[in-house]
Amino acid sequence: MLEQTAECDSDKQTELTAHLANKENVVSQDNKATFLSPTHSTNQRQDDVSYTVIRRNGQKTPFDRQKIIVAMTKAFLAVEGKEAVVSKRIHQIVESLGKEVYSALIRRIPANGVLHIEDIQDQVELALMRSGEHKVARAYVLYREAHAKKRGNDLTAENISTIPVVHVIGLDGQQQPINWENVCHLVNWAVHNMTDVSAEPILKQTAESLYEGIHLKDLYQLLLLAARNLIDQEPNYSQVAARLLLAQLYTQAHNGLGLMDLKGLDLLPFDVKKLTGTLVEPESYRNYFASYIQQAAKLKLLDEELTRFDLKKLADALQPERDLLFSYLGLQTLYDRYFIHSASVRLELPQAFFMRVAMGLAINEIDRESKAIEFYQLLSAFDFMSSTPTLFNSGTLRPQLSSCYLTSVPDDLSDIYSALRDNALLSKYAGGLGNDWTQVRGMNALINGTNGRSQGVIPFLKVANDSAIAVNQGGKRKGAVCAYLESWHIDIEDFLDLRKNTGDDRRRAHDMNTANWIPDLFMERVVEEGDWTLFSPDEVPDLHEKFGKEFRDAYLGYERQAETGQLKNVKTIKAVDLWRKMLGMLFETGHPWMTFKDPCNIRYTNQHVGVVHSSNLCTEITLHTNEQEIAVCNLGSVNLAQHIDHGELNIEKLKKTIRTAMRMLDNVxxxxxxxxxxxxxxxxxxRPVGLGIMGFQDALFQKNLAYASQQAVDFADASMEIISYLAIEASSDLAVERGAYATYQGSLWSQGVLPIDSIKNLQAERGNYFDQDTSTTLNWDSLRKKIQMQGMRNSNCLAIAPTATISNICGVSQSIEPTYQNLYVKSNLSGEFSLTNPYLVKALKALKIWDSVMVNDLKYFDGSLQSIERIPDEVKSLFATAFEIDSRWLIEAASRRQKWLDQAQSLNLYLAEASGKKLDQLYKLAWVRGLKTTYYLRSLGATQIEKTSIDKRHTKSQVVTSAVCSILEPDCEACQ
Structure with a gap:
């Protein structure tokens, strides 16, 4: 078995490998025939000629199925000796596996297609593993590794001349023979000072893929792809790929700005052989920076005000070595979507990018150079990251830096279309939208101006959906909007159907996000299995503006009016039936999300000036809106993983980070x-801002805590208490320097009611339907007194956004999310990326069980460890993936965070099995635990192809059924 094989001593493995490697002539032609089934007849073998195999040296040969049989036979010989040749059992196994491998290969290619030798060997390896022949699979892996190492020695900087000459089209458009010496120097630099990586496989794969007349930029891509292809085998190749991308970026930026006279086959604007710690010489980087700012301003790509900074002082503060901190996914994301470019030529290098963002945020500071450097240090070290709109637009001619906009749509035709116009303008500059549609009258309501009947809110939502698609955030990413509707609206049942793929398409909005805005009274009726009355807002206009006890009293009054016939456009249904439909649509379509009106308002710090009518696109913002005010929130996230030292939270570093981050957010x-x-x-x-966190799962790994544990819940509580305290304190201190926000007087802050205190108000309203921890560890009394003396600079300070994109840039887990999978392919607007959990790889290396078989196991089981026998249970627990964690743990941790937040959090929930009962319990628990909002429900697709484990005769494992994860919606990126 695998675990037994892993325990073989090194001498035995060496002997095994040598035995296999020397068996080239053991299998005679007669013995080959012994292992061929009748289906491998001469006539059928002629079909193999229609397929071509590319060998490692680039030569092409006809495909021959017999060689697969021979390879497997050799593997069995290495383990069981020559008697394997006459074993009937092995004969049957090889015959069966040969068919399986052949079927897997031809299934993916057309007739006359091309196979690569590595693909064939991969399929042989997988077939042996899945059949339960783990010792044989191990022998085959060792055999491949031994030969790969031998081949690697044949391709180095010293003997690269043995490769056939290929001509490359250089920067000057002329063809020249490839300069392998330069290529080798570059790749050797990319792997310099990194463990478990090597230049040889990158050079080898590049050499195999070269073709006559290749362009220099395509040579860069071949090197990059070669490194990318190795990431699933060894995560450190992600950094190697990032360095190779940096090389391409440096050449492009210097050439694009005309700083170097690059020509021919120059791979870089400097001598790579002289470099050590960084790819770009620091002096070269600094000279580039001033030129970049000046030329980008002339091209109208940057604000001319940036040229008036002391560029030398800023250039001297740049730290080019921080370019090496990027993973490949992070740098490629910046390259594709963030760096300033002209005519598709990237002019911006990573450290210039961070400094440009910092300069914009410091543009109104008195000592703006010093503040720009302070902001730059925070961003470039990945301690804190501003949201995507800030990164996109800071320092440009249109610095739209805010993430989220919340609007209320009035019940008037001209106002509705005015709101749609506002949506388009806000979306154009990368803003995410949350629209409250509850005021718009329902189906069959009277239209006084025409004496006709309304079609309700649904047709307008269709228009809003199409408008979001048309205005795609300045051509950088898809427009995104979320529509909110209160649960008493007469159109709520049609609203639930908006994302369905069936029905009248004129009443569907396939691209728009939707969310239920649920009052506590509805949840009580669900629990008590009571009736629920639906109204049209033109008949009950004040319900939209009420919450808590006032809403309850008004709603009950309207129900009495409905019973006496005073209200015409009403409908009474069972509350539990509507709840079930909400849950059913949520599971089926991922929408509408569940968000709770009363906790958002009862705990709202600025409730004296308005009512919170909705959340935003990602459900973490809870600010009031009206016809005169569109709520705005300005986001950024602390990288929690960067503040863990030796398993403990570094409070001093966290305090420094948060004080600077809050100033940056206020400057926005x-x-x-x-x-x-x-x-x-x-x-x-x-002046609301939303400071959040990312890298929570990374922090748990560093602390060696499983996500599904009480210790993780306690850490969520403790870490958020500290962050909340420091953020609120920083805002109060800013008020001393800059003054309190205009509507501070009358707010909960001014009354000495902090977020932790407002829980009591919610408890008083809810009664028995509430259970949230209220314990504290810090001296909040002193902070209350400080705020009442100094005031607050910001009405709101804290909100946890999804961070899908900026966490990729920093190379950490998203927001407060658990691990999605330990090995998977991520798709976004920058392409597809192989991702492997580096913490898991480190743990498996320590156990000496990280190898090719383990990689294939992870691929086969979709990144799950639970069915891999040789992994210890404690490791399985620590690295359990999102669908293996009971989502109640996520809610418990979220409840602990929510008590410290003056806004909300983007909380995804995961459900591995379709269960109405589990859904019901999950969302009722979220409500009772005091959550303000929830985000996506992610589920495993019931219609996905299932994978069944290997035959029990060949393994100790139980039959395992798993499914490819079907995420109902892509990650929201507007607020990240």
Whole structure:
């Protein structure tokens, strides 16, 4: 078995490998025939000629199925000796596996197609593993590794001349023989000072893929792809690929700015042989920076005000070595979507990018160079990262830096289309939208101006959906909007159907996100299995503006009016039936999300100036809206993983990070470009920001804590308490320097009611339907007194966004998410990327069980460890994936965070099996635990092809059934 094989001593493995490697002539032609079934007849073998095999040296040969049989025979010979040749059992196994391998190969290619020798060997390896022949699979792996090592010695900088000459089209458009010496120097630099990686496989794969007349930029891509292909085998190749991408970027930027006279086959604008710690010489990087700022401003790509900074002082502060911190996914994301470019030529290098963002955020500071350097240090070290709109637009001619906009759509035709226009303008500059549609009258409501009947809110949502697609955030990413509707609206049942793929397509919005805005009274009716009355808002207009006890009293009054016939457009249904439909649509379509109106309002710090009518696109923002004010939030996230030292939270570093981050977020408000006046009015008056976190799962790995554990819940509580304290304190200190926000007086802050205190207000409203921990560890009394003396600079300070994109840039796990899979392919607008959990790889290496078979096991089991026998149970627990964790643990941790947040959090929930009962319990628990909102429900697709384990005769493993994960929606990127 695998675990037994792993325990073989090194001498035995060496003997086994040598035995296999020397068996080239053991299998005679007669013995080959012994292992061929009748189906391998001469006539059928003629079909193999229609397929071509590319060998490692680039030569092409006809495909021959017999060689697969021979390879497997050799593997059995290595383990069981010559008697394997006459063994009937082995004869049957090889015959069966040969068919399996052949079928797997031809299934993926057309007739007359091309196979690579490595693909064939991969399929042989997988077939042996899946059949339960783990010792044989191990022997085959060792055999391949031994030969790979031998071949690797044939391709080095010293003997690269043995490769056939290929001509490359250089920067000057002329063909020249490839300069392998330069290529080798570059690849050797890319692997310099890194463990478990080597230049040889990258050079080898590149050499095999070369063709006559290749362009220099395509040679870069071949090197990059060669490194990318190795990431699933060894995560450190992600950094190697990132360095190779850096080389391409350096050449492009220097050439694009005309800083170097690059020609021919120059791979870099400097001598790579002289470099050690960084790829770009620091002096070269600094000279480039000043030129970049000046030329980008002339090209109208950057604000001319940036040229008036002391560019030498800023250039001297750059740390080019931080370019080496990137993973491949992070740098490729920046390259594709963030770096300033002209005519598709990237002009911006990573450290210049971070400094450009910092300069924009410091543009109104008195000592702006010093502040720009302070902001740059935070960003470039990945301690904190601003949200995507800030990274996109800071320092540009249109600095729209805010992430989220919340609007209320009035019940008037001209106002509805005015709201749609606002949506388009806000989306154009990368803003994510949350629209409250509850005021719009329902189906069959009277239209006084025409004496006709309304079609309700659904047709307008269809228009909003199509508008979001048309205005795709300045051509950088898809437009994104979420529609909110209260659960008493007469159109709520049609609203639930918006994302269905069946029915009248004119009443569907396939691209729009939707969310239920649920009052506590509805949840009580569900629990108590009572009736629920639906109203049209034109008949009950004040319900939209009420919450808590006031809402309850008004709603009950309207129910009495409905019973006496005073209200006409009403409908009474069972609350539990509507709840079940909500859950059913959530599971089927991923929408509408579950968000709770009353906790958002009862705990709202600025409830004296307005009512929270919705959340935002990603459900973490809870700010009031009205016809005069479009709520705005400005986001950024602390990288929690960067603040763990020796398994403990570094409080001093965290305090420094948060004080600087809060200043950066506050600066956004004054520097921001506002495309609609209502947003400017609201943002300058209340100054809300949303400081969040990312890398929570990374922090747990560093602390050696399983996500599904009480210790993880306690850490979620403790870490968020500290972050909340420091963020609120930083905002109060900013108020001393800059003044309190305009509507501070009358807020909960001014009354000495902090987020932790507002839980009591919710408890009083809810009664028995509430259970949230309220324990504290810090001295909150002193902070209350400080705030009442100093005031607050920001009406709101904290919100946890999804961070899907910026966490990729920093190379950590998203937001508060558990591990999705330990090995998987991620797709986004930058392409597909192989991702392997580096913490898992480190743990398996320590146990000496990280090898090719383990990689294939992880691929076969979709990144899950649970069915891999040789992995210890404690490791399986620590690295359990999102669908293997009971989502109640996620809710418990979220409840502990929620008590410290003055806004909300983007909380995804995961469900491995379709179960109405589990869904019901999950979302009721979220409500009772005091959560303000939830985000996506992610589930395993019931219709996906299932994988069944190997025959029990060949393995100790039980039959395992798993499915490819079907995520109902891509990650929201607007607020990240």
């Amino acid at each position: 408000i004054d520097y921001n470009f506002y495309s609609v006046p209502q947003a400017r009015v609201s943002n300058l008056k209340h």
